[in-house]
Amino acid sequence: MSTTPEWIMIGGEGPESYNQHSSYQRALLEAAKEKMNEAISAKLSLDLISDRFSVADFGCASGPNTFVAVQNIIDAVEDKYRKETGQNPADNIEFQVLFNDFTTNDFNTLFQSLPQGRRYYSAGVPGSFFERVLPKQSFHIGVINYAFHFTSKIPKGITDRDSPSWNRDMHCTGFNEAVKKAYLDQYSADTKELLDARAEELVPEGLMLIFGSCLRDGVKMSETSKGIVMDFIGDSFNDLAQQGVIEQDKVDSFSTPLYIAEEGEIRQIIKENGKFTIEAFEDIIHPNSEFPLDPKILAISFRASYGAFLAAHFGADVMRKAFELVEVKAREQFTRLKNAKPGMQYLIVLRKN
Numbered sequence: 001m002s003t004t005p006e007w008i009m010i011g012g013e014g015p016e017s018y019n020q021h022s023s024y025q026r027a028l029l030e031a032a033k034e035k036m037n038e039a040i041s042a043k044l045s046l047d048l049i050s051d052r053f054s055v056a057d058f059g060c061a062s063g064p065n066t067f068v069a070v071q072n073i074i075d076a077v078e079d080k081y082r083k084e085t086g087q088n089p090a091d092n093i094e095f096q097v098l099f100n101d102f103t104t105n106d107f108n109t110l111f112q113s114l115p116q117g118r119r120y121y122s123a124g125v126p127g128s129f130f131e132r133v134l135p136k137q138s139f140h141i142g143v144i145n146y147a148f149h150f151t152s153k154i155p156k157g158i159t160d161r162d163s164p165s166w167n168r169d170m171h172c173t174g175f176n177e178a179v180k181k182a183y184l185d186q187y188s189a190d191t192k193e194l195l196d197a198r199a200e201e202l203v204p205e206g207l208m209l210i211f212g213s214c215l216r217d218g219v220k221m222s223e224t225s226k227g228i229v230m231d232f233i234g235d236s237f238n239d240l241a242q243q244g245v246i247e248q249d250k251v252d253s254f255s256t257p258l259y260i261a262e263e264g265e266i267r268q269i270i271k272e273n274g275k276f277t278i279e280a281f282e283d284i285i286h287p288n289s290e291f292p293l294d295p296k297i298l299a300i301s302f303r304a305s306y307g308a309f310l311a312a313h314f315g316a317d318v319m320r321k322a323f324e325l326v327e328v329k330a331r332e333q334f335t336r337l338k339n340a341k342p343g344m345q346y347l348i349v350l351r352k353n
Contacts, residue, residue: 026064026065026068028145028146028211028284028345029065029068029069029072029145029211030068031284031285031345032211032282032284032345032347033072035280035282035284035347036072036073036076036209036347036349037072037075037076037079039207039209039279039280039347039349040073040076040077040080040141040207041076041079041080041083043207043279043280043349043351044077044080044140044141044207045205046080046081046084046085048140048203048205048206049077049080049081049089049093049140050093051092051093051094052093052094052095052096053077053093053094053095053096053140054095054096054097054098054138054139054140054141055070055073055074055095055096055097055098055120055139055140055141055142055143056097056098056100056125056134056138056139056141056142056143056201057069057070057097057098057099057100057142057143057144057145058100058101058129058133058142058143058144058147058198059100059101059129059144059145059146059147059150060099060100060101060105060110061101061105061106061110062105062106062107062109062110063109063110063113064113065145065146066099066110066145067113067114067115067118069143069145069211070097070120070143071115071118073141073143073209074095074097074119074120077089077093077095077141078090078093081093090119094120094121095119095120095121096120096121096122096123097120097121097122097123098122098123098124098125098134098138098139099122099123099124099125100124100125100126100127100129100133100134101126101129102126102127102128103126103127105126107124107126110124111124128152129144129147129194129197130152130190130193130194130197131193131197132197132200132201133197133201134201135201136200136201137200137201137202137203137204138201138203139201139202139203139206140202140203140206140207141206141207141208141209142198142201142202142206142207142208142209143208143209143210143211144208144209144210144211144212145211145212146211146212146213147212148191148210148212149212149213149214149258149259149260149261150190150257150258151183151186151187151190151257151258151259152186152190152193152257153186153257154186154255154257155182155183155185155186156182156186157182158179158182158183158255159253159254159255161252164178165178165179165181165182166179167179167182167255168252169231169234169255170230170233170234170237170254170255170256171221171227171230171234171255171256171258172221172259172260173220173221173222173227173231174215174219174220174221174222174223174227175220175222183259184259184261184265186259187259187261187265187269188265188269191266191269191270191273192269192272192273195270195273195275195276196273196275198275199275199276199352199353202352203352204352205351205352206351206352207279207349207350207351207352208276208348208349208350208351208352209347209348209349209350210346210347210348210349210350211346211347212345212346212348213226213260213343213344213345213346214260214261214262214263214266214343214344214346215260215261215262215263215343215344216262216263216341216342216343216344217262217263217264218262219262219341219343221260223340223341224340224341224342224343225293225337225340225343226260226343227260227340228333228336228337228340229298229302229326229330229337230256230302232325232326232329232330232333233302233306233310233322233323233326234251235325235329236322236323236325236326236329237251237254237314237318237322238251239325240318240321240322240325245318245321246314246318250313250314254313254314256306256309260343263281263344263346266348267281270348270350274353275352275353276350276351276352276353277350277351277353278348278349278350279349279350279351280347280348280349281346281347281348281349282346282347282348282349283344283345283346284345284346284347285345293334293337293338295327295328295330295331295334296327298326298327298330298337299323299324299326299327299330300323302323302326303319303320303323303326307319307323310322
């Protein structure tokens with residue numbers, strides 16, 4: 001099972017779309033803006049800020065968060081240039097922004113909603129970010145926003161009932177060691193490929209900025225609010241199977257191609273890859289804490305992020321019925337959500353070696 005055809009955000013601008021329900025991810029960009037500015041000011045070589053400066057967003061989705069991310073980067077680059085040269089960047093620099101995502105991404109909505117008055121030229125780059133999608137040394141700063149937790153496929157054995165790593169849950173809860181190892185092995189291999197690809201595409205000493213969430217070392221996924229909601233989703237599909245709405249085998253054979261790694265695991269993978277130096281690994285205090293603890297908002301936001309993938313496996317009607325149950329479960333088990341262990345929101349700054 002590859003992520004390429006199905007693992008996309010719900011497109012368009014409708015009530016279920018990622019466009020309408022991505023404020024949580026956008027808030028992290030704003031919360032991390034000062035740290036990002038500091039990193040670009042201190043770690044980006046002035047020599048790289050020349051006539052043409054390219055920014056690439058890998059996993060851009062359909063907006064609007066990608067526009068916030070790339071504009072924040074451009075503002076920081078211009079500020080550094082202005083302070084260190086005394087010149088107006090608008091007179092000397094042209095910016096190019098490359099928007100990358102799967103071929104099935106809603107690029108129409110993305111480009112129709114490009115900000116008015118933007119100070120950059122734009123282009124779409126379709127393809128999986130686990131592979132090369134750009135020529136060598138073609139961008140100066142890259143960004144990945146809430147897309148660093150995907151795997152390219154479901155780990156081997158996860159959906160095989162006869163395998164010791166068969167996973168009856170829809171995600172890696174963290175409690176089954178065989179399942180966790182299978183996911184970590186797949187995630188490590190995929191992340192190495194991703195870093196190898198970016199290292200070839202990035203100019204020497206260029207930067208990669210990665211925004212996202214991870215687990216604090218020793219914390220299991222299902223002990224966090226995000227993991228608990230994922231459990232609610234799986235439980236809801238099981239309820240529908242018991243009601244005869246869908247087959248139980250269809251539920252048991254489903255797993256998500258994502259792995260929320262521990263901080264130490266991410267550091268180790270980057271270190272072993274050897275293509276980048278970790279210049280910063282910032283623990284960002286999100287203004288909405290781990291998640292806004294509102295059952296309705298939780299159900300809607302998770303549906304916007306995971307709905308397209310779930311609908312591809314179960315059908316759109318079944319997916320919607322499942323998320324109605326997710327909201328009910330979130331209300332019934334609100335204390336469990338409230339007492340969840342905290343996750344970690346991060347900004348990772350990588351410099352190409």
